[in-house]
Amino acid sequence: MSNVKNHAPMEKVIDFLEKNVLGKSVFSEETHYDLEYGRFEGAYSTEISFSNLMQSETGFTMDGFTLSHEKIIEAGPGVLRKDVRLVSFFKYEFSRRASSGEITGFMRFVSSSAALNPSPAEATVSSISGVTIKENELRWREDQILYRDQQNMDGTYSSKAFVLDNYLRMRNGKLEYGFTAECFSVDPKTMERKKALGFYSPFTAREK
Numbered sequence: 363m364s365n366v367k368n369h370a371p372m373e374k375v376i377d378f379l380e381k382n383v384l385g386k387s388v389f390s391e392e393t394h395y396d397l398e399y400g401r402f403e404g405a406y407s408t409e410i411s412f413s414n415l416m417q418s419e420t421g422f423t424m425d426g427f428t429l430s431h432e433k434i435i436e437a438g439p440g441v442l443r444k445d446v447r448l449v450s451f452f453k454y455e456f457s458r459r460a461s462s463g464e465i466t467g468f469m470r471f472v473s474s475s476a477a478l479n480p481s482p483a484e485a486t487v488s489s490i491s492g493v494t495i496k497e498n499e500l501r502w503r504e505d506q507i508l509y510r511d512q513q514n515m516d517g518t519y520s521s522k523a524f525v526l527d528n529y530l531r532m533r534n535g536k537l538e539y540g541f542t543a544e545c546f547s548v549d550p551k552t553m554e555r556k557k558a559l560g561f562y563s564p565f566t567a568r569e570k
Contacts, residue, residue, distance in 0.1 A: 371495075375456070378495060379530075386411065388410050390567035393562070396437075396560055397560050401436065401437055402436055402443065402515050403434070405435075406430065409428065409429040410426065410428050412427075413427070421456045422455075423453065423455045428449070428450045429447075431446070432444065449474060449475040454469050469504055471486045490503070490504055499529055501528065503525070503528070504524075505523075506524050509523045512545075524545055526543050527542050528540070529541070540564060540565055543562040544557070545557075
């Protein structure tokens with residue numbers, strides 16, 4: 363027997379996206395974070411847009427594009443260790459579950475302009491849950507499945523997974539997108555997660 367609770371009616375979500383989000387771009391200030399007990403300092407900024415919404419009987423898909431710039435500096439001598447600009451393409455898929463009325467889905471990496479080997483986001487997928495919409499704000503959680511390759515400053519790689527709490531909202535007639543992030547170290551054999559070292563400040567990007 364279905365136990366439907368329409369916490370986030372699909373029609374409201376689609377209406378919000380069509381009226382306020384699709385075809386617009388948001389731009390961030392630099393988001394700062396530290397790595398390896400503050401030995402390295404990172405700065406990240408990006409332009410983000412969503413488009414190509416396609417509806418089905420029970421859900422929808424849409425595309426996300428990012429144009430990002432990331433720098434990592436060695437804190438002591440102030441040496442620039444990384445300076446990367448890239449365009450990335452992501453696919454979102456949402457569906458309403460008949461058993462609960464909840465909207466769930468996934469976000470997967472499709473491609474990027476960076477010829478990195480290995481590519482940190484290659485073949486990565488995040489589950490989507492906790493979808494809510496209230497007035498002019500849409501919220502959801504992305505929880506990375508398995509793990510990704512996170513490059514360390516010595517050139518080696520670590521297994522990491524990110525959990526993001528996202529929102530899209532209208533503020534003073536302008537679109538705003540933001541998230542808070544947690545990073546976890548993952549044991550590739552057991553998939554056990556432990557909170558990773560480092561701090562990621564809240565990310566915010568706004569329509570100009």
